[in-house]
């Protein structure tokens with residue numbers, strides 16, 4: 001049996017299994033909160049996308065992004081989260097937002113847009 005299969009084994013010490021389940025319940029709650037927060041964020045970025053398209057503004061705003069990255073990296077440091085990871089996460093989300101902005105501007109916004 002591979003080492004990784006041990007966690008799926010029914011023979012896991014009940015105390016360890018309880019600890020694992022307890023931590024996983026909290027992980028599931030946090031993942032749910034993150035999904036809800038992301039959905040809220042995309043609701044607002046969609047509003048921004050429509051505003052930019054209506055007013056003929058560019059999809060991206062590099063100055064705004066620079067300020068956001070500096071702020072998030074500082075918050076990450078305070079929270080003992082890797083600032084490089086915070087920046088990667090932000091860039092990943094913003095790339096999707098810009099893609100949505102471009103779709104809105106070109107009139108090809110998907111029905112289920114977030």
Ligand SMILES: O=C(O)C(=O)C[C@]1(C(=O)O)C=C[C@@H](O)C=C1
Nearest residue numbers: 045048060061062064065094097
């Ligand atoms: O604030 C804006 O202008 C947005 O379009 C939102 C947002 C973001 O997701 O935070 C996305 C793209 C911009 O380059 C900057 C920020």
